[in-house]
Amino acid sequence: MALFTPSFSFKISASSSPRRCRFVKARRSFTLRAAVAVESPSFSSADRDGAPKLLLEVKDLSAVIAESKQPILKGVNLTVHEGEVHAVMGKNGSGKSTFAKVLVGHPDYEITGGSITYKGQDLLEMEPEERALAGLFMSFQSPVEIPGVSNIDFLNMAYNARRRKLGLPELGPIEFYGYVAPKLEIVNMKIDFLNRNVNEGFSGGERKRNEILQLAVLGAELSILDEIDSGLDVDALRDVAKAVNGLLTPNNSVLMITHYLRLLEFIKPTYIHIMENGRIVKTGDISIAEILEREGYKAISNT
Amino acid sequence: MSCSTLNSYLPKLWTPPRSRSRPPRTAITKVFAQPPILAVLSDPHVLRLAETLEDSIASTSSAFPPPPLQKLRDISSQSLLSTPWPSRKDEPFRFTDTSFIKNSDVQPVNPLSTQSLSSLGVLAEALLPSLAIIDGYLVDSLSELPELPDGVFVGALSRLNSEDIMERVSKYVSSFQGDLFWSLNGVGAPDVIVVYVPEGCKVESPLHLRFFSLNGTDKDSKTLPISNPRVLVLVEKGGEISIVEEYKGGDRNDVCYWTNSVMEIVLGDGAKVSHSYIQEQSFGAAHVKWTSVCQECTSIYELTEVSTGGKLSRHNVHVQQVGPDTVTELSTFHLAIGDQLQDLHSKLVLDHPRGFSRQLHKCIVAHSLGQAVFDGNVQVNREAQQTDAGQLTRSLLLEPRATVNVKPNLQIIADDVKCSHGAAISDLEENQLFYFRARGIDIEAARKALIFSFAAEVVERFPDSAVRKRVESLIRRLLDPSLPSREKE
Ligand SMILES: Nc1ncnc2c1ncn2[C@@H]1O[C@H](COP(=O)(O)OP(=O)(O)OP(=O)(O)O)[C@@H](O)[C@H]1O
Ligand SMILES: [Mg+2]
Numbered sequence: 001m002a003l004f005t006p007s008f009s010f011k012i013s014a015s016s017s018p019r020r021c022r023f024v025k026a027r028r029s030f031t032l033r034a035a036v037a038v039e040s041p042s043f044s045s046a047d048r049d050g051a052p053k054l055l056l057e058v059k060d061l062s063a064v065i066a067e068s069k070q071p072i073l074k075g076v077n078l079t080v081h082e083g084e085v086h087a088v089m090g091k092n093g094s095g096k097s098t099f100a101k102v103l104v105g106h107p108d109y110e111i112t113g114g115s116i117t118y119k120g121q122d123l124l125e126m127e128p129e130e131r132a133l134a135g136l137f138m139s140f141q142s143p144v145e146i147p148g149v150s151n152i153d154f155l156n157m158a159y160n161a162r163r164r165k166l167g168l169p170e171l172g173p174i175e176f177y178g179y180v181a182p183k184l185e186i187v188n189m190k191i192d193f194l195n196r197n198v199n200e201g202f203s204g205g206e207r208k209r210n211e212i213l214q215l216a217v218l219g220a221e222l223s224i225l226d227e228i229d230s231g232l233d234v235d236a237l238r239d240v241a242k243a244v245n246g247l248l249t250p251n252n253s254v255l256m257i258t259h260y261l262r263l264l265e266f267i268k269p270t271y272i273h274i275m276e277n278g279r280i281v282k283t284g285d286i287s288i289a290e291i292l293e294r295e296g297y298k299a300i301s302n303t
Numbered sequence: 304m305s306c307s308t309l310n311s312y313l314p315k316l317w318t319p320p321r322s323r324s325r326p327p328r329t330a331i332t333k334v335f336a337q338p339p340i341l342a343v344l345s346d347p348h349v350l351r352l353a354e355t356l357e358d359s360i361a362s363t364s365s366a367f368p369p370p371p372l373q374k375l376r377d378i379s380s381q382s383l384l385s386t387p388w389p390s391r392k393d394e395p396f397r398f399t400d401t402s403f404i405k406n407s408d409v410q411p412v413n414p415l416s417t418q419s420l421s422s423l424g425v426l427a428e429a430l431l432p433s434l435a436i437i438d439g440y441l442v443d444s445l446s447e448l449p450e451l452p453d454g455v456f457v458g459a460l461s462r463l464n465s466e467d468i469m470e471r472v473s474k475y476v477s478s479f480q481g482d483l484f485w486s487l488n489g490v491g492a493p494d495v496i497v498v499y500v501p502e503g504c505k506v507e508s509p510l511h512l513r514f515f516s517l518n519g520t521d522k523d524s525k526t527l528p529i530s531n532p533r534v535l536v537l538v539e540k541g542g543e544i545s546i547v548e549e550y551k552g553g554d555r556n557d558v559c560y561w562t563n564s565v566m567e568i569v570l571g572d573g574a575k576v577s578h579s580y581i582q583e584q585s586f587g588a589a590h591v592k593w594t595s596v597c598q599e600c601t602s603i604y605e606l607t608e609v610s611t612g613g614k615l616s617r618h619n620v621h622v623q624q625v626g627p628d629t630v631t632e633l634s635t636f637h638l639a640i641g642d643q644l645q646d647l648h649s650k651l652v653l654d655h656p657r658g659f660s661r662q663l664h665k666c667i668v669a670h671s672l673g674q675a676v677f678d679g680n681v682q683v684n685r686e687a688q689q690t691d692a693g694q695l696t697r698s699l700l701l702e703p704r705a706t707v708n709v710k711p712n713l714q715i716i717a718d719d720v721k722c723s724h725g726a727a728i729s730d731l732e733e734n735q736l737f738y739f740r741a742r743g744i745d746i747e748a749a750r751k752a753l754i755f756s757f758a759a760e761v762v763e764r765f766p767d768s769a770v771r772k773r774v775e776s777l778i779r780r781l782l783d784p785s786l787p788s789r790e791k792e
Contacts, residue, residue, distance in 0.1 A: 104741050107733065132743035140741075144734045148756025157752065158742035165743070198738075214742060 052081035061114035072098045074278035085254045090275035096257045104138040133165045135221030139211035146198035186243045204231030225256040229263040241266030261293040346387035353383045356491035359411035371476040379489025386483045398676045398708040407527035412438040412518045433511035439530030449508040454501035459494045484591045488565040491531035500542035509545040519558030529561040540571035552585030559587040570602035584612035593619045600626025607764045608635040620649040627655040636761035637666040639673035646676040653687040664696040668705035675707045683715045694724040
């Protein structure tokens with residue numbers, strides 16, 4: 001598992017292409033070696049021709065709300081390779097967040113058909129915590145408040161769960177503080193955020209930063225970012241996008257949900273998908289987002 | 304999972320204690336010197352118990368007790384004449400079954416068996432200055448007072464030499480009338496531990512009172528040893544003190560005994576008492592406790608409680624604001640991890656303008672035979688204008704059939720007041736649990752963290768950080784039995 005790589009000096013230039021992997025690969029590969037050796041037993045090394053490995057494959061996925069049995073996802077297909085950045089766009093209520101939550105195993109939903117394969121494993125067979133430990137991270141659109149649990153304790157628990165999984169010794173509170181404190185800079189958060197209770201009384205922007213802080217601390221092979229740009233002012237958006245970019249390595253991938261082109265200009269997607277009524281109805285490159293921004297959904301709707 | 308929430312705003316539900324309105328005139332024993340007239344009101348069981356306690360006191364303590372103690376005994380035995388054993392039909396005991404005590408052969412603990420303390424494992428940790436009260440008796444050899452300012456008295460009433468203090472004590476001893484258990488304590492208390500803080504005196508270091516019950520019987524035994532510790536805290540005008548009151552059993556966690564304890568606290572004008580109360584009795588014990596507080600104007604009383612022990616545990620808190628601008632804060636947490644009953648009956652009477660009160664009661668029932676009871680009465684009377692009274696209770700039921708009976712009730716007679724209350728009963732939040740799991744934390748660890756955080760809101764209000772830490776680890780240990788059974792500090 002790719003524990004978070006500690007370099008943030010990486011700057012994105014406006015001209016960096018979606019396949020930005022090539023020029024960072026050499027510099028970053030050493031940090032990954034140790035982690036890769038521990039993880040992914042069912043996954044062979046990269047193909048000789050350099051074609052990226054398959055990371056996530058979603059086939060004909062359908063899901064209902066567990067309580068009401070109301071269908072939300074109605075046959076989603078999506079394939080993500082290592083190092084790719086995917087964006088999912090779509091109207092309010094089209095099922096984007098539901099799709100993201102189903103990927104991480106949210107109990108509100110029940111799978112009624114299709115399959116999800118992650119690193120060659122059947123993801124649907126895995127508990128939410130196993131999925132997280134296998135490198136799946138979701139930044140929630142509206143993260144929940146947890147009164148009485150401090151941010152640092154929460155992060156420490158999560159980080160230690162990961163260390164255990166890797167066979168590494170756990171970090172005590174003091175060691176962990178030393179590890180986590182520098183990470184706050186990445187998301188421009190003050191140190192006293194660590195002592196506050198998880199998301200309690202956080203502003204919208206602070207919650208998003210906190211989600212990215214967790215990503216920075218825990219690392220991920222596939223980051224699912226649900227509207228990390230909503231509710232952020234321009235500067236905050238830049239901070240958060242920069243942080244996400246800094247966390248990317250040639251091997252890890254991103255699935256981000258957004259309504260705006262702005263975020264996609266910071267984090268360049270390889271593919272853009274349009275979701276409509278529980279299905280992905282169109283896939284293309286950044287130009288889709290540009291059309292959307294100019295003309296709205298009717299311009300790309302296939303109905 | 305069963306629960307019942309009763310909201311009552313009806314003042315008529317409240318009836319004054321019977322004993323006050325009817326001067327008792329009955330007597331059966333040598334102590335109750337007059338012939339029975341109102342025999343109907345006398346409960347033979349209660350009288351027998353009173354007699355047992357009196358015999359024990361007569362044989363063990365001085366024949367000439369200090370006048371306040373004699374007065375206490377007289378008042379208490381009189382009121383016992385007309386106090387029946389409470390039944391489930393009596394409103395204050397509607398949800399609290401006391402038959403476990405009633406069906407036992409209650410025997411006062413002999414002080415001699417307490418003095419020959421050989422195995423004092425439980426006391427080993429009592430390194431910091433504290434008073435050790437063992438089975439209701441203050442044990443000097445195990446007590447060490449912190450440094451106290453001049454004029455402060457902490458000790459047994461029978462050793463009090465100051466006439467001035469004695470006079471003050473006389474005025475307040477048993478100025479309040481509680482229930483049956485209150486009076487039984489008054490009859491059975493071997494002495495009164497007095498904490499006296501003179502005018503304007505601020506006591507810096509917290510005063511620790513550690514109550515141990517070392518004489519216990521096995522589960523199958525019918526005998527139930529009783530102890531009746533009693534404390535009077537008298538803080539004069541402008542005085543301040545912080546009191547830590549702790550209850551524990553011996554080394555074994557299943558022995559049976561009955562601790563029937565009373566603490567009276569009197570605060571003069573502008574006085575401040577911070578009261579920490581920790582009850583971790585044996586799971587076989589009955590623990591009945593009264594805390595009666597009388598607050599003069601602008602005084603501040605803060606109670607922080609954590610109760611986890613006892614098979615039957617009942618805390619009666621009665622706070623009376625007798626002057627304007629008084630502040631009362633009650634924060635309590637009850638935990639039932641076994642076949643236990645945890646009961647808090649609180650009554651807060653606001654009679655004067657601009658009173659301020661905040662009450663937070665939380666409880667967790669983590670066993671299918673566990674039960675929590677909360678009756679929280681706040682009375683805002685006619686003169687108590689511009690009162691700000693808030694009450695909040697939250698209960699967490701973690702097992703099927705775990706029970707909680709909650710009866711928050713505000714009685715507001717004044718019209719210009721700000722009062723709020725709320726009661727919630729719930730399981731853990733699914734969304735919060737998922738948030739942990741989505742970060743790789745397994746569900747058991749997530750549950751524990753959430754349960755612990757529920758208690759933390761109260762625990763973090765203990766002013767003393769050492770107390771806070773100890774209570775934290777106590778709760779962690781109880782919620783996670785895989786940890787070692789006694790914490791090392
Ligand atoms: N747990 C749930 N209970 C009830 N309805 C739900 C639940 N989850 C999703 N839905 C419904 O499913 C539909 C899809 O919701 P979802 O949150 O996935 O939309 P979205 O595409 O993320 O929208 P937005 O852009 O507004 O975030 C909506 O109509 C929503 O009300
Ligand atoms: Mg959404």
